[in-house]
Amino acid sequence: xxxxxxxxxxxxxxxxxxxxxxxxxxxxxxxxxxxxxxxxxxxxxxxxxxxxxxxxxxxxxxxxxxxxxxxxxxxxxxxxxxxxxxxxxxxxxxxxxxxxxxxxxxxxxxxxxxxxxxxxxxxxxxxxxxxxxxxxxxxxxxxxxxxxxxxxxxxxxxxxxxxxxxxxxxxxxxxxxxxxxxxxxxxxxxxxxxxxxxxxxxxxxxxxxxxxxxxxxxxxxxxxxxxxxxxxxxxxxxxxxxxxxxxxxxxxxxxxxxxxxxxxxxxxxxxxxxxxxxxxxxxxxxxxxxxxxxxxxxxxxxxxxxxxxxxxxxxxxxxxxxxxxxxxxxx
Amino acid sequence: xxxxxxxxxxxxxxxxxxxxxxxxxxxxxxxxxxxxxxxxxxxxxxxxxxxxxxxxxxxxxxxxxxxxxxxxxxxxxxxxxxxxxxxxxxxxxxxxxxxxxxxxxxxxxxxxxxxxxxxxxxxxxxxxxxxxxxxxxxxxxxxxxxxxxxxxxxxxxxxxxxxxxxxxxxxxxx
Ligand SMILES: Cc1cc2nc3c(=O)[nH]c(=O)nc-3n(C[C@H](O)[C@H](O)[C@H](O)COP(=O)(O)OP(=O)(O)OC[C@H]3O[C@@H](n4cnc5c(N)ncnc54)[C@H](O)[C@@H]3O)c2cc1C
Ligand code: SF4
Ligand code: FES
Ligand code: FES
Numbered sequence: 001x002x003x004x005x006x007x008x009x010x011x012x013x014x015x016x017x018x019x020x021x022x023x024x025x026x027x028x029x030x031x032x033x034x035x036x037x038x039x040x041x042x043x044x045x046x047x048x049x050x051x052x053x054x055x056x057x058x059x060x061x062x063x064x065x066x067x068x069x070x071x072x073x074x075x076x077x078x079x080x081x082x083x084x085x086x087x088x089x090x091x092x093x094x095x096x097x098x099x100x101x102x103x104x105x106x107x108x109x110x111x112x113x114x115x116x117x118x119x120x121x122x123x124x125x126x127x128x129x130x131x132x133x134x135x136x137x138x139x140x141x142x143x144x145x146x147x148x149x150x151x152x153x154x155x156x157x158x159x160x161x162x163x164x165x166x167x168x169x170x171x172x173x174x175x176x177x178x179x180x181x182x183x184x185x186x187x188x189x190x191x192x193x194x195x196x197x198x199x200x201x202x203x204x205x206x207x208x209x210x211x212x213x214x215x216x217x218x219x220x221x222x223x224x225x226x227x228x229x230x231x232x233x234x235x236x237x238x239x240x241x242x243x244x245x246x247x248x249x250x251x252x253x254x255x256x257x258x259x260x261x262x263x264x265x266x267x268x269x270x271x272x273x274x275x276x277x278x279x280x281x282x283x284x285x286x287x288x289x290x291x292x293x294x295x296x297x298x299x300x301x302x303x304x305x306x307x308x309x310x311x312x313x314x315x316x317x318x319x320x321x322x323x324x325x326x327x328x329x330x331x
Numbered sequence: 332x333x334x335x336x337x338x339x340x341x342x343x344x345x346x347x348x349x350x351x352x353x354x355x356x357x358x359x360x361x362x363x364x365x366x367x368x369x370x371x372x373x374x375x376x377x378x379x380x381x382x383x384x385x386x387x388x389x390x391x392x393x394x395x396x397x398x399x400x401x402x403x404x405x406x407x408x409x410x411x412x413x414x415x416x417x418x419x420x421x422x423x424x425x426x427x428x429x430x431x432x433x434x435x436x437x438x439x440x441x442x443x444x445x446x447x448x449x450x451x452x453x454x455x456x457x458x459x460x461x462x463x464x465x466x467x468x469x470x471x472x473x474x475x476x477x478x479x480x481x482x483x484x485x486x487x488x489x490x491x492x493x494x495x496x497x498x499x500x501x502x503x504x505x
Contacts, residue, residue, distance in 0.1 A: 100480025236479035
């Protein structure tokens, strides 16, 4: 770790001021990603702004009937929250499939959105990496790329965004509320994370002086028909190779609305509205699900070690949709 | 939407920061400590307080050997800075026995032969204590899943599971 100074803030405006004053400062919440990256010398902040004592640690109803998840609520407290379990079980499932109980007790909702890729070259400061040091090249494209992206890649970077929670938030169309020196704004979940393009060093559209204050869930929770399917190298405590969040609104055997988000395949949770629209009005049959999987993965491109993800993702999409459709409606 | 600005800026030299005084309650006794900002809770326990029961396995949140309870919740002490926990209550393996009597979980680990080399054991026991308090695990599969953050290189898993089950059965809330 490099030498850094530390400051503790108690309100949002002080946090924003600290960040605006010093572009080499970083917020620290649970610390489970940032401290790891600092130990590896990948992140080298000159100042840590500890935001843990800002009162953003509540889960409350919003006026439109949705739920507001404070940025500093832990992943555990979110997953086991009674309202989240009842109304947004897809989110609970996704969170609980990630990391370990200890890490979820530390990790915060804001930090989960901001976690960085697990690309091994990004972590290894002895290798070139455009995300870590722009312009040095991407070691993964011609290297070992089993965990890497197959959709939305660029010639600069093929990293994946590793969060499980965010795959569910993408399907639920959450809103990320942020505050910066220019005030507050709401970022639709689909616009929060970026594709790598020519600037893979930038993961999200959050500005350096902005802090996430909450993640708002719209009223619709798809509690009756949802599934989070995570495929990984071991059964627990491993990042996804491919994951699928499926949320359906059913009318008998007919699909009224479908949402699908994929993890482990791209630089952001992956959605394809055209493909989702194909399911509208369709019945629950393997053929209909397969057709959607083909559309979603149509432009996928493998890099050798990760090419298996294309077929894996198709099968995972079909299976997740099947699980979601067949769930017993809750009484 | 505004144009994204680069996050990582060039390295800057900062003067070595002052140590800061923090207060921690460790296993029931209050400690005033001078810490540098980068000292992890794990290093503080082991190097400053000589509480070497808590182990360093990976130092990256991947093994659970460093598990302790902070304000009653199990966390990885390698992934938190001591300074962030100013004012908290920390419980380590050294704090579980009372007046010479082992905690039921410690006794169960002995009864069930739930360790071989013992390196992961303090973390396993602190994690199991957190698990029991959280109250989300009853079946063997639930216990396995919610203990997956503790790796045992010796593979004592079946016996660890048995020890936790025995404790849940005999204590009903520790
Ligand atoms: C061994 C291991 C296994 C894991 N497995 C999984 C897994 O399977 N699935 C999964 O989804 N995740 C997994 N994780 C990642 C974990 O979920 C993240 O590390 C965690 O969610 C980050 O949250 P944090 O509060 O600890 O963030 P921190 O480490 O504190 O911060 C991370 C980043 O977010 C920024 N930040 C934090 N809060 C805010 C805010 N409110 N506003 C703006 N910026 C903010 C910080 O500046 C920092 O850059 C794993 C982690 C480890 C170590
Ligand atoms: S995939 Fe992205 S993060 Fe990984 S080496 Fe290439 S540029 Fe770096
Ligand atoms: S030493 Fe902390 S998790 Fe391995
Ligand atoms: S007993 Fe040896 S690592 Fe678990």
